[in-house]
Amino acid sequence: MHLSWPGGPLSGTAQLPASKSEANRALILQALAGGGTIDNLSDANDTQLMQRLLKEAPHTDVLDAEDAGTVMRFLTAYLAVTGWKGRLTGTARAQERPIAVLVDALRKAGASITYLKAEGYPPLEFGGFSASASPTELSVRGDISSQYISALLMLGPMLPGGLRLTLTGQVGSLPYIYMTVALMRHFCTAVLYENRTLEVLPDRYRPADYTVEADWSAASYWYSLVALAPAGSEITLPGLRRWSFQGDQAIAKIMAQFGVETTFLPDAVHLKQQPLSLQAEIQTIDFTDCPDLAQTVAVVAVALKRPVDLTGLESLRIKETDRIAALQTELAKFGGDLRDLGDGRFRAESNGFSVANQSVATYHDHRMAMAFAPLALRGPLHIEAPTVVRKSYPQFWNELAKAGFIISEGG
Secondary structure (H helix, E strand, O other): OEEEOOOOOOOOEOOOOEOHHHHHHHHHHHHHHOOOOEEOOOOOHHHHHHHHHHHHHHHOOEEEOOOOHHHHHHHHHHHHHOOOEEEEEOOOOHHHOOOHHHHHHHHHHOEEEEEOOOOOOOOEEEEEEOOOOOOEEEEEEOOOOHHHHHHHHHHHHHOOOOEEEEEEOOOOOHHHHHHHHHHHHHOOOOEEEEOOEEEEOOOOOOOOOEEOOEOHHHHHHHHHHHHHOOOOOEEEEEOOOOOOOOHHHHHHHHHHOOOEEEEEEOOEEEEEEOOOOOOOOOEEEEOOOOHHHHHHHHHHHHHOOOOEEEEOOHHHHHOOOOHHHHHHHHHHOOOEEEEEEEOOEEEEEEOOOOOOOEEEOOOOOHHHHHHHHHHHHOOOEEEOOHHHHHHOOOOHHHHHHHHOOEEEOOO
């Protein structure tokens, strides 16, 4: 796909998909509760896939989670606690993403799960569930993917003795854990969280209606677009809340230092470009709680020639691709650098940034495509395999076209 910008400020209203993080949690909880209506489910593949597999599970013994991390992890816990017997698989990349931490914990809770290929990785064979009447006490590292922790939390009320889950070490992606707790409470289950320990009493979920918020992760690309567009650019994003469960709302604060002002409206946010302030020293941004924003921010920092240090990137190695390696390769094409400073710190900076018809590889990763697309505001470029955006934001290219981008296939 070839992208270019005809010139002039960016303006208008852009439609966002619903949050797949909220939606996939709500779908699991709805299934465990046995009812309730969930509104504003997006057409993102991960959400549609979760919805379809939950419906199929009672009638089949083989389920394919494709390349969806939340689907693989949340379904693993759901299928275990509901006593499902069968095989859960995924794409080749999904079979390279570790799941041992979750499976080990589920086995301790009473699940029968067997690895069908490599130890610690999907595909998985489920052989039923036999839980103790005593409280299930589990301990997991807090610096692993929060999806493991959320998956375990959501099955807690279904265990005969409840669940006591202790997090050890540094706890990352806390907003996603808070989101899970808030949604569990919405479906009428009590969760106590104190001193790194989450306690869920044995209970049952009750049907509840819920409206999914628009996706702050998707909004991050519009922040990038406003930051890189000509002076006077602004955009309105409907469906976002000031008081959000989503940790990626952090993009509003982060992008303020890149010249994007956020105004919260009753059911939307308005983004407006402001002149960049002088930067006295290199800023450090910690992505421990919002790792999905790292690619967007790294690209903007390079394009604006405003170096930043990024920390909290540990989980990026096991996403849809090794996102750190992918960023390093693709930024280099534009004269950018993501340099490993050691001790978990990376510096994004420009070494002569320019955009001139480079081709961006996307590595089967939706966020690589959308993080680099805003660079078309600075010059023409190509995006390889653009359909990867179907995972979370299927209408992304259509929304760019509505905003005025010139888009041609195969260019």
